[in-house]
Amino acid sequence: MPDPMPAVIAHRxxxxxxxxxxxxxxxxxxxQGADGIEVDVQRTADGVLVLxxxxxxxxxTDAGPALADRLLGSLTSTELRTLDAGAGERIPTLAELLDTAGDLELFLELKDPWLYPGIAAEVVAALAGRPAVVMSFDASAVRPVDAPGVTVGQLLAAAPDAALLDDIATYAQLVTVDYRAMTADLxxxxxxxxxxxxxxxxxxxxxxxxxxxxxxDRVITDRPAMVRDLLVGHR
Structure with a gap:
């Protein structure tokens, strides 16, 4: 019998x-015992996929006036590496994530994909067959994705109608919705x-x-330990 408890996915x-x-x-x-992680993927000016x-x-970050308000896609990976993303951390590359994620499930959100033509194909290529979910709020970014090991996810900020769900079902396997819009009927x-x-x-x-x-089936949260503890108590 399948586990009725949802997977715990750590948000960013x-x-x-x-x-x-x-x-x-x-x-x-x-x-904290998360089953997977959700991260946002963008592309630098020199073509590096970063989180x-x-x-x-x-x-x-601690970016100063020269960099703080520039679009991420206009910055090079070298410029980004000079920034402190908090507690001495750097903005990591997708390659670094893939090297360290181990058996964590990966949920890769394509952020502002209209700024980065071809980014979905680049993410799939970087995965090199590693299982992962590639998802976006922008249907046009994930609709063409079809690769071994890659699951397509559609993100929604509001409840969809039947026609939209029918369309999503033609290309996606996962639908992840703002919790405030989720109902038993949906x-x-x-x-x-x-x-x-x-x-x-x-x-x-x-x-x-x-x-x-x-x-x-899954819950995305900033606090995986709290959610994990609640799930243990809910069984």
């Missing part, structure tokens, strides 16, 4: 306890189309218990 790593989208956050997620959420490095509609339901970003106990009761 264990980002409540370590700098987001850093190797320290990945290691902290592992320490970073925002369009600029202002919020997440779970059923996703499963009826042979897709897997999940939610983001759950950091509070009562919400987590409700998501378990709804039958989520």
């Amino acid at each position: 790593g264990a980002s409540a306890d370590a700098p987001e989208n850093t190797l320290a956050a990945v290691e902290e997620a592992r320490r 970073h959420h925002d369009a600029t490095p202002r919020r997440t 779970v059923a509609a996703i499963r009826d189309r042979w897709m897997s339901p999940g939610v983001f970003t759950v950091n509070e106990g009562a919400t987590m218990r409700r998501m378990v009761d709804l039958g989520m």
Whole structure:
């Protein structure tokens, strides 16, 4: 019988306890018992795939006036390596993540993919057959993805209607929705189309218990240890 408990996916790593989208956050997620990690992927001006959420490095690093408000894609990997992403951490490359992730499930969000033509194919090539989920809010970025070991995920900020779900089912295997929009009817509609339901970003106990009761396959959270403890108590 399948495990009724959802997989615990650490949002940008264990980002409540370590700098987001850093190797320290990945290691902290592992320490806290996460099943997988969700990270954001962008591309530097010199073509290096890196982990970073925002369009600029202002919020997440110690970037000074010369770099803070430049688009990430206009910065070189060398420039990014000069920045402190928190607690002495650097903005890591996707290659560094792949070297250190071990058996953690990988959920790779293509961030602002319209800024980076071809990034989905580059991410798939970098995976080199390693199993991973490639996902985005932008359907056009993930619709063409079809590669061994790669699962396609669609992110949604609001509840979809039936027509949108029908379309998503033509290219995606996972649908991950803002938890505030998730309902029992939506779970059923996703499963009826042979897709897997999940939610983001759950950091509070009562919400987590409700998501378990709804039958989520995965829950994305900043606090994997808290969620793991709640799941143990929920069994």
